[in-house]
Amino acid sequence: ARANIGVVGLAVMGSNLARNLASREGNTVAVHNRTYARTEQLVTEHPEAGFVPSESIDDFVASLAKPRTAIIMVQAGKGTDAVIDQLAERFEPGDIIVDGGNANFQDTIAREQRIAPTGIHFVGAGISGGEEGALHGPSIMPGGSAESYETLGPILASIAAVAEGEPCVTHVGTDGAGHFVKMIHNGIEYADMQLIAEAFDLLRTVGGLEPAAIADVFAEWNRGPLESYLIEITAEVLRHVDAATGKPFVDVVLDQAGSKGTGVWTVQNALDLGVPVGGIAEAVFARAVSGKQAQREAVRRVVASRPQPQRVDASFADEVAKALYASKVVAYAQGFDMITAGARKYGWDIRKDRIAKIWRGGCIIRAQFLNRIAEAYDEDPDVATLLEAPYFAQAVADGERAWRRVVATAAQSGVPVPGFGAALSYYDSLAVERLPAALVQAQRDYFGAHTYQRVDRPGTFHTQWSGDRTESEVPGH
Numbered sequence: 001a002r003a004n005i006g007v008v009g010l011a012v013m014g015s016n017l018a019r020n021l022a023s024r025e026g027n028t029v030a031v032h033n034r035t036y037a038r039t040e041q042l043v044t045e046h047p048e049a050g051f052v053p054s055e056s057i058d059d060f061v062a063s064l065a066k067p068r069t070a071i072i073m074v075q076a077g078k079g080t081d082a083v084i085d086q087l088a089e090r091f092e093p094g095d096i097i098v099d100g101g102n103a104n105f106q107d108t109i110a111r112e113q114r115i116a117p118t119g120i121h122f123v124g125a126g127i128s129g130g131e132e133g134a135l136h137g138p139s140i141m142p143g144g145s146a147e148s149y150e151t152l153g154p155i156l157a158s159i160a161a162v163a164e165g166e167p168c169v170t171h172v173g174t175d176g177a178g179h180f181v182k183m184i185h186n187g188i189e190y191a192d193m194q195l196i197a198e199a200f201d202l203l204r205t206v207g208g209l210e211p212a213a214i215a216d217v218f219a220e221w222n223r224g225p226l227e228s229y230l231i232e233i234t235a236e237v238l239r240h241v242d243a244a245t246g247k248p249f250v251d252v253v254l255d256q257a258g259s260k261g262t263g264v265w266t267v268q269n270a271l272d273l274g275v276p277v278g279g280i281a282e283a284v285f286a287r288a289v290s291g292k293q294a295q296r297e298a299v300r301r302v303v304a305s306r307p308q309p310q311r312v313d314a315s316f317a318d319e320v321a322k323a324l325y326a327s328k329v330v331a332y333a334q335g336f337d338m339i340t341a342g343a344r345k346y347g348w349d350i351r352k353d354r355i356a357k358i359w360r361g362g363c364i365i366r367a368q369f370l371n372r373i374a375e376a377y378d379e380d381p382d383v384a385t386l387l388e389a390p391y392f393a394q395a396v397a398d399g400e401r402a403w404r405r406v407v408a409t410a411a412q413s414g415v416p417v418p419g420f421g422a423a424l425s426y427y428d429s430l431a432v433e434r435l436p437a438a439l440v441q442a443q444r445d446y447f448g449a450h451t452y453q454r455v456d457r458p459g460t461f462h463t464q465w466s467g468d469r470t471e472s473e474v475p476g477h
């Protein structure tokens with residue numbers, strides 16, 4: 001038993017994570033894969049790593065020092081369950097099984113409950129950053145017991161990305177908290193990408209700029225408050241020219257966006273938790289709409305004419321930047337609201353300031369902006385919404401006029417902006433004095449006797465809509 005950490009599953013993610021672990025002082029890494037050829041290949045290609053390879057799971061377990069700690073990086077679902085069972089049969093109380101795959105947090109909660117009676121710690125850890133992140137430093141979101149984190153924390157800290165001197169890892173909360181927060185990360189990622197895509201569409205269709213010029217705009221934005229990995233790679237994508245046709249690369253890519261499902265999970269759970277996440281949901285739907293080829297063609301056929309793009313002046317790009325920033329604040333506010341709601345429902349104690357900090361490096365949504373979120377939650381962990389935090393309240397107020405103009409221009413020009421539009425409507429819904437929800441509630445009382453409350457006195461009431469329309473107070477509410 002000479003390895004302090006093991007990795008099971010040596011496809012791209014597991015191999016890179018194992019290499020990352022091995023490159024850090026103090027780690028000796030045991031490796032195992034169902035198909036041994038993969039293990040042999042990794043060990044042969046990376047003699048510098050000093051891996052301890054095992055063909056059998058028994059030998060793998062025997063190669064681990066106690067408390068045994070193994071990270072599973074296999075296909076989410078059945079593959080993960082198979083490996084968990086193999087390890088759980090051989091591990092002893094106090095040992096730690098980590099699932100580093102993209103598990104659904106509900107599965108993680110169930111797995112933890114199943115393993116807990118054995119005394120073995122089960123930790124679901126969200127790992128973001130793709131292949132590159134796994135190799136050079138991901139953002140890591142581990143759940144599980146606080147006790148397991150004493151062993152695991154330093155190991156994960158040794159391989160995580162570093163942002164402003166701090167490793168991008170924190171103990172998120174118990175059982176499924178880590179995978180839950182990873183899910184929210186991905187939901188926010190969907191929203192961020194959609195908003196950037198809408199900004200591009202506006203600059204092109206309304207602003208009349210070519211992709212290469214828009215790349216310059218994005219590169220400029222990347223030196224200001226919008227600075228982020230996604231803005232940076234967007235500039236690079238827009239600058240890229242297709243070798244085969246000589247056209248801008250973005251013009252030769254089919255306009256249908258795929259997804260692997262984590263955005264859908266976010267929205268499904270948001271509905272269950274009753275958290276309005278319109279910015280995230282519209283981003284998920286926008287990908288779905290893009291794939292509705294038959295419907296898109298059908299509507300294109302019956303549409304007689306499309307609106308002419310509005311004329312805009314040179315300040316338009318600045319206005320789009322402000323609209324993008326304000327919409328982004330909304331998407332993040334919604335994502336963090338969902339963390340609050342999830343923590344309440346599942347009994348997690350989640351430090352939102354720390355979540356913002358561990359997303360500053362290694363992951364797809366990494367950005368300067370997250371420092372502002374960390375500050376907001378550090379100053380007041382119970383702030384009702386990020387939109388209330390002084391910094392963001394000011395930023396949105398500063399951008400508000402531009403935001404409205406951009407959304408109005410988009411509507412008049414026929415440019416779809418589900419992200420910008422949903423974000424602005426959400427903001428207005430929170431900001432407006434009175435909502436038409438009063439009418440909705442009155443309608444509910446009309447057809448379903450669902451009752452209502454009054455603005456002028458306490459109590460619950462129902463109106464006899466089918467009778468003489470007198471109002472009666474409903475007791476027992």
Ligand code: NBP
Pocket residue numbers: 008009010011012013014033034035038073074075076078079080082083100101102103127128129130131
């Ligand atoms: P894959 O998701 O492609 O899975 C391949 C690995 O799973 C191989 O090691 C394979 O072993 C193993 N495996 C399977 Br499939 N079924 C198994 C079983 N029943 N028992 C044991 N092992 C089994 O690998 P990946 O792309 O490296 O991703 C690993 C995890 O990380 C996934 O959960 C993924 O969602 C997550 N993740 C991926 C990324 C990314 O950018 N790719 C990012 C973040 C998270 P074999 O060699 O014997 O077939």
